[in-house]
Amino acid sequence: MSKFKGGEWLLFGAIWLICALLVLSQWGMGEYRRLQDGFELAAHQAYAGVARRLDQNESVLSAIDALLLSREPFDAPALSAFSREMLPRYQQLYAIEFFRNVTAENRASFLREMETRFGETFYIRDFDVMGKRSWQPAPVRQQSLVVSMIEPDLPAASPVFGYDVLGDPHFAPALRKVLLSGQKVSSRPFDLYDGGGRAYMLMQPLFRQSAAESRRTSVKRELAGVVALVVFCDKLLQLPVDQSLPGSLDLSLLPKEGDGSEPLYERLHRFAEHDWWPVVTRLELRLPLNSEAQPFVLGVAQDVRLNDLALLPLLLRELFITLLLAAGGLIYKQRMALRRERSQADEELFLQSERASVTLSAIHDGVLILRQDRCIEMANPMALQLVEMPSEEVLGQPCHEVFRLLGELASEFAEDPISECFRTGLSVELPERMQLTTARGKVHFVEGGVAPLLSRDGVLIGVVCALRDMGRCASARRRRSKPVKPV
Structure with missing residues (x-):
C-alpha cells in the first residue's frame, strides 16, 4: 500500500x-x-x-x-x-x-x-x-x-x-x-x-x-x-x-x-x-x-x-474488520494498478494507431487491410481515391464488390493475388501490368503486393494490399519533367 x-x-x-x-x-x-x-x-x-x-x-x-x-x-x-x-x-x-x-x-x-x-x-x-x-x-x-x-x-x-x-x-x-x-x-x-x-x-x-x-x-x-x-x-x-x-x-x-x-x-x-x-x-x-x-x-x-x-470477541471482530479492509485495500491497489497499466497500454495503442494512421495517410500508395472474411477493414485516403468510393461505401464491404485485381495478359481462370495470399499465407508480388477494376468499371494499372497479416500465435487473420497507381505516377513524372516557360 x-x-x-x-x-x-x-x-x-x-x-x-x-x-x-x-x-x-x-x-x-x-x-x-x-x-x-x-x-x-x-x-x-x-x-x-x-x-x-x-x-x-x-x-x-x-x-x-x-x-x-x-x-x-x-x-x-x-x-x-x-x-x-x-x-x-x-x-x-x-x-x-x-x-x-x-x-x-x-x-x-x-x-x-x-x-x-x-x-x-x-x-x-x-x-x-x-x-x-x-x-x-x-x-x-x-x-x-x-x-x-x-x-x-x-x-x-x-x-x-x-x-x-x-x-x-x-x-x-x-x-x-x-x-x-x-x-x-x-x-x-x-x-x-x-x-x-x-x-x-x-x-x-x-x-x-x-x-x-x-x-x-x-x-x-x-x-x-x-x-x-x-x-x-x-x-x-x-x-x-x-x-x-x-x-x-x-x-x-x-x-x-x-x-x-x-x-x-x-x-x-x-x-x-x-x-x-x-x-x-x-x-x-x-x-x-x-x-x-x-x-x-x-x-x-x-x-x-x-x-x-468479554474483550476477546471484540478484538477478533476488530481484527477481522482490519484484515477485511486490508484485503480490500490490496484488491483496490491491484485494480488501480491494472487500470493504470491498461490506461498506459491504451494510450500507447492509440499513439501507435495514430502514428500508423498518419503514416498511411501521408504515403502515396493505396493501402487496404482485409479481414479473414475478405471484407475491407481499413483503407487509407489514397486507396479511396484509387477505388473512387467514399469510406462509408468501402469499409466492411467484401473486396470483390469494391475492386478486382486482374492481370492484363492472364488467362480467365488465373488466381488473383489476394486469394493466393490467403491460400498460401505468403507475400505475393503483383505482376506487371496488373489491372485494378473498380466497382464503377474504371481500370487502373497498379503495382505493389499483398502481404499476410498474422496474429501473435502465427494465425492468418487478414492481408494487407499495397497498390500504387502507375498512371498517376506517370502523370506526376511528366509534370515534374515538363520545362517551365520563361516569362
Missing part, C-alpha cells in the same frame, strides 16, 4: 473507523445486555435470600406470641429458653430482648424483683444511643419499657439491663406505634452497644389477660411488655452460600419512603484481586421487600470492571 495517495489513506482510515465504531457499539450493547441480565439474576437471588430472612424474623416473633399467649402469669423463663433455641438457627438474629412494661403502679415491685435477681440495687436508666452513648439514671415516668431479658445473656450485655427503651428518642416513635397498633414494627438502625456493627429491632407487643377482669364478660388484655429481635444488618444482607453469586455485589438497606433516601446500612463486597482493574460502569437495582413490618428496599449494586468484559 506504499503507493496509496493521501486521500486514499484518509478514505480507508475513515471506513475503518466507521466499521470499528459500529462493531464496538454492537459489541457494547451486547455486553451491556449480558452483564445486565447476569446482574439482575444475581440481584433477584440475593433478594430472595434477604426476603427469606425477613420472613424468618416475623415467624420467630409470631412463635413467641403463640408460646406466651396462654401462659399466666407471664413466663419469662419459657421466653428465655425459646430464645436460646431459636438464635443458633438464624444467623441474622443478634439477640432477643424483652422490654418489661413498667408503670407507676408496678415500678416498686419490678425494682424489687430485679434486685433479687441480680443481688444488688437495680436502677432504671437512660442511654443516649445516637449521641454520647452514656448511661444516666432515668426519671420516674408514667410508663417505661425496660430491658429485663437478653438472650444470649453475655457479660458484655449486662449494662443494658434496666435500659428504658421507651425513653430513648431514637426508639420511642417505633415503640409508640407498636403500642398503638399492636402489630410488628421495625426501629431505625443503630450501632450495637458492644461495637459489633449495625442492627435494627423488630418489635411486637405481648399482652396477657388480667386476672381481675377474667371473671367479667368482656375480656381485657393488659400489656406485659414488648419482645424485640435485634437483627444484625450485616448478616441479614449476607449473600446466600448455597448459590453461586458473584462476590462483587454491594447490598444496602434503604427506607421505602423515597428512592433518593440515604441507605440505612451498606454491605460492601470485600476487596478482591480484580478490584485494581478500572471501573467501566456501575449497575444498580432497587427491589422493594414485601414486608409491612420491615419496610425496606434492597439496593443491589455492582461495579463492572474492565476484566469483566
Whole structure:
C-alpha cells in the first residue's frame, strides 16, 4: 500500500473507523445486555435470600406470641429458653430482648424483683444511643419499657439491663406505634452497644389477660411488655452460600419512603484481586421487600470492571474488520494498478494507431487491410481515391464488390493475388501490368503486393494490399519533367 495517495489513506482510515465504531457499539450493547441480565439474576437471588430472612424474623416473633399467649402469669423463663433455641438457627438474629412494661403502679415491685435477681440495687436508666452513648439514671415516668431479658445473656450485655427503651428518642416513635397498633414494627438502625456493627429491632407487643377482669364478660388484655429481635444488618444482607453469586455485589438497606433516601446500612463486597482493574460502569437495582413490618428496599449494586468484559470477541471482530479492509485495500491497489497499466497500454495503442494512421495517410500508395472474411477493414485516403468510393461505401464491404485485381495478359481462370495470399499465407508480388477494376468499371494499372497479416500465435487473420497507381505516377513524372516557360 506504499503507493496509496493521501486521500486514499484518509478514505480507508475513515471506513475503518466507521466499521470499528459500529462493531464496538454492537459489541457494547451486547455486553451491556449480558452483564445486565447476569446482574439482575444475581440481584433477584440475593433478594430472595434477604426476603427469606425477613420472613424468618416475623415467624420467630409470631412463635413467641403463640408460646406466651396462654401462659399466666407471664413466663419469662419459657421466653428465655425459646430464645436460646431459636438464635443458633438464624444467623441474622443478634439477640432477643424483652422490654418489661413498667408503670407507676408496678415500678416498686419490678425494682424489687430485679434486685433479687441480680443481688444488688437495680436502677432504671437512660442511654443516649445516637449521641454520647452514656448511661444516666432515668426519671420516674408514667410508663417505661425496660430491658429485663437478653438472650444470649453475655457479660458484655449486662449494662443494658434496666435500659428504658421507651425513653430513648431514637426508639420511642417505633415503640409508640407498636403500642398503638399492636402489630410488628421495625426501629431505625443503630450501632450495637458492644461495637459489633449495625442492627435494627423488630418489635411486637405481648399482652396477657388480667386476672381481675377474667371473671367479667368482656375480656381485657393488659400489656406485659414488648419482645424485640435485634437483627444484625450485616448478616441479614449476607449473600446466600448455597448459590453461586458473584462476590462483587454491594447490598444496602434503604427506607421505602423515597428512592433518593440515604441507605440505612451498606454491605460492601470485600476487596478482591480484580478490584485494581478500572471501573467501566456501575449497575444498580432497587427491589422493594414485601414486608409491612420491615419496610425496606434492597439496593443491589455492582461495579463492572474492565476484566469483566468479554474483550476477546471484540478484538477478533476488530481484527477481522482490519484484515477485511486490508484485503480490500490490496484488491483496490491491484485494480488501480491494472487500470493504470491498461490506461498506459491504451494510450500507447492509440499513439501507435495514430502514428500508423498518419503514416498511411501521408504515403502515396493505396493501402487496404482485409479481414479473414475478405471484407475491407481499413483503407487509407489514397486507396479511396484509387477505388473512387467514399469510406462509408468501402469499409466492411467484401473486396470483390469494391475492386478486382486482374492481370492484363492472364488467362480467365488465373488466381488473383489476394486469394493466393490467403491460400498460401505468403507475400505475393503483383505482376506487371496488373489491372485494378473498380466497382464503377474504371481500370487502373497498379503495382505493389499483398502481404499476410498474422496474429501473435502465427494465425492468418487478414492481408494487407499495397497498390500504387502507375498512371498517376506517370502523370506526376511528366509534370515534374515538363520545362517551365520563361516569362
